Structure formats: C-alpha cells, structure tokens
Amino acid sequence: MxxxxxxxxxxxxxxxxxxxxxxxxxxxxxxxxxxxxxxxxxxxxxxxxxxxxxxxxxxxxxxxxxxxxxxxxxxxxxxxxxxxxxxxxxxxxxxxxxxxxxxxxxxxxxxxxxxxxxxxxxxxxxxxxxxxxxxxxxxxxxxxxxxxxxxxRLLSHAGPAPEIDMARERLDAAPAAPVTLAELAALSGVSRFQLLRGFAREIGTTPHAYQIQLRTRLARALIARGSPIVDAAAEAGFADQSHLTRAFTRQFGISPGRYALTLRAASGEA
Incomplete structure (x- = not known):
C-alpha cells in the first residue's frame, strides 16, 4: 500500500x-x-x-x-x-x-x-x-x-576526498548535462574504477544515481515555478516524462502530476 x-x-x-x-x-x-x-x-x-x-x-x-x-x-x-x-x-x-x-x-x-x-x-x-x-x-x-x-555546531568530518568532491561538484553544477564516468574520472585524476568505488564509499551512492537525484530535484523546482511536466523533464535531463515520473515518485513518494496539483491548490488556482 x-x-x-x-x-x-x-x-x-x-x-x-x-x-x-x-x-x-x-x-x-x-x-x-x-x-x-x-x-x-x-x-x-x-x-x-x-x-x-x-x-x-x-x-x-x-x-x-x-x-x-x-x-x-x-x-x-x-x-x-x-x-x-x-x-x-x-x-x-x-x-x-x-x-x-x-x-x-x-x-x-x-x-x-x-x-x-x-x-x-x-x-x-x-x-x-x-x-x-x-x-x-x-x-x-x-x-x-x-x-x-x-x-x-561544527562539521563532524572533513568531507569527501578532493577527487570525489571534484566529480560531485561537476554533477552539482550541471545535473541535466550528459557526462560519462570516464569524463568524471579524467576530471578527478583517477581511474573509472577508483572514482566509482570512492564515490560510492564517500557519498553513499553511485555517480549515476546521484545525478538522477539532482535531476529529480531540479525538475521539482521547475514544476514549482510553473513549468509543464514534460518541459521540466526535458530541461532536467530526463529522456521523457515517464522517466521523470518514475524517479520523482521513488524519491518524493508522489507523482509530479499530483505535486503540481497540490501547488496549484495551495495557491488558490484549483
């Protein structure tokens, strides 16, 4: 249920x-x-x-x-x-x-x-x-x-290693832009395997899964600003609206369509 x-x-x-x-x-x-x-x-x-x-x-x-x-x-x-x-x-x-x-x-x-x-x-x-x-x-x-x-009151740890931070900052800066593991590894100065293993160990997920989370959050912000769902999906880097719907529902527990409806209801549009 x-x-x-x-x-x-x-x-x-x-x-x-x-x-x-x-x-x-x-x-x-x-x-x-x-x-x-x-x-x-x-x-x-x-x-x-x-x-x-x-x-x-x-x-x-x-x-x-x-x-x-x-x-x-x-x-x-x-x-x-x-x-x-x-x-x-x-x-x-x-x-x-x-x-x-x-x-x-x-x-x-x-x-x-x-x-x-x-x-x-x-x-x-x-x-x-x-x-x-x-x-x-x-x-x-x-x-x-x-x-x-x-x-x-203070940070509890020093944060990820510099090479992992570089890859994460690249994903954070342009979540909708396509990128390969090889490109992230070259940017970070490590092998693809080292980046994949280090990213999963220090961030807690793979670079691709992290990118999907960023794209989903970007689409959510676009929908909140009034973008149609299909446009938000494309602008956030998803292949189509169905891909966004699956990722959005998994991450937020609600479909993008229903999310848009609740925003309209809260603003008095529905």
Whole structure:
C-alpha cells in the first residue's frame, strides 16, 4: 500500500507531507532540512551516520543534501509518518539570531516528546492554514528545540576526498548535462574504477544515481515555478516524462502530476 494522505506547499520555505506506505525509498537527498514524526509502524533508514530504526512516536531528521533511505520494518510492512521540510534560509535565519553560524542536525532518529509535540504543532498550523503569527511562532519553537538538543555546531568530518568532491561538484553544477564516468574520472585524476568505488564509499551512492537525484530535484523546482511536466523533464535531463515520473515518485513518494496539483491548490488556482 502506498498512499499520500496529505501534501501541501504552504508558506514560503515550509512544506508538509503525510504518507502511509509500504515502499522502500532508495537513497536520495533533499534541498531542505527535514524533521518529522513516525505515526505508526517502524522504519529502518541509512544515512552517513549509519543505520537506525524509528518507531511510532519517534522524531526523524535529515540535513540538506544528506543521503538517506527508508524502508518499513516488521510483518505489517508499512508505516505512516508526517514530515516538515524547512528551507535552509529559514532555519539559518533563526539560528543566526541565537548566535549560531552553522546548523547540522545530529540525530537521524530520536525519542523526544517535546520535539514531536513541536513538529505536530507546526504541521497542523501549516496544513490547516493558521494565521501567520501562529505559524511563525510554531516554526521558531520547533527550530529552537532542534538547536537546543539536536544539532552539531561544527562539521563532524572533513568531507569527501578532493577527487570525489571534484566529480560531485561537476554533477552539482550541471545535473541535466550528459557526462560519462570516464569524463568524471579524467576530471578527478583517477581511474573509472577508483572514482566509482570512492564515490560510492564517500557519498553513499553511485555517480549515476546521484545525478538522477539532482535531476529529480531540479525538475521539482521547475514544476514549482510553473513549468509543464514534460518541459521540466526535458530541461532536467530526463529522456521523457515517464522517466521523470518514475524517479520523482521513488524519491518524493508522489507523482509530479499530483505535486503540481497540490501547488496549484495551495495557491488558490484549483
């Protein structure tokens, strides 16, 4: 079973999504900070910080650009969860007022009742269209809760090796542009095998899978700006709309068509 029970693009920089799904999501990234609550069932997920299980009542978190996946655990083979995606600009602006220059969420999953209450409060105010003051208060309370107990103030590691960074920066700079493994390897000064092995070890996925994630996120941004899905697919580097639809649904749990509809509904166009 896979059901998107609610999806809404609300205030600038905040999105809310609620799903009930038995799907295993492949390794992917988001542009935003993600924080949510497992409503039922159990989920096992991987990130650069290892494997964790999250069960009903637990909060789950992910940083912008952090590779992660998610799969149901147990005989029921599904789980339900609510997620908030907060733009880095929003989070960092609140952190800056607290004298914090850098924000990195530290815990992929945690049992923290105060945090789950804060998530649910903001989620409800986004979904039900609360007054801006009420929504903003809930946002600040959630972010300050994260800053107080669930962030690193400094980078936890030095990052990928320079040759891997070069390949990733090339993919980041032009995700829609075609490129071969040989070209990435030549740019990085290593063999194709060394690049493939090092990229998978340090980034957590292959260069091609990483490129597909970037293209999917680019298409999502284009659709959000009003591009027709077929045009967004072509501009993002997909062979056709069906290829985008498969990648989009796997990564975000919702088809690009439905995503476009929810954006129009949120803006009052439908």
């Amino acid at each position: 896979h059901r998107v029970t609610h999806y809404r693009h609300a205030a600038e920089g905040i999105e809310a999504i609620s799903l009930n799904s038995d799907r295993a999501f492949p390794r992917h990234t988001h542009d935003e900070f993600g924080v949510g609550v497992i409503a039922s069932g159990t989920q096992r997920s991987w990130s650069g910080r290892g494997f964790v299980n999250a069960q009903a009542g637990d909060a789950i978190m992910v940083n912008p650009g952090e590779l992660h996946d998610g799969a149901p655990v147990g005989t029921l083979s599904d789980r339900a969860w609510r997620m908030l995606y907060l733009s880095p600009t929003l989070v960092n602006s609140i952190a800056a007022q607290e004298g914090i220059d850098y924000v990195e969420l530290a815990h992929p999953a945690v049992h923290d009742v105060r945090l789950t209450v804060a998530v649910d409060r903001l989620f409800a105010r986004v979904v039900h269209g609360a007054a801006p003051l009420a929504r903003d208060e809930a946002l600040v309370m959630l972010v300050t809760s994260l800053l107080a107990r669930h962030t690193h």
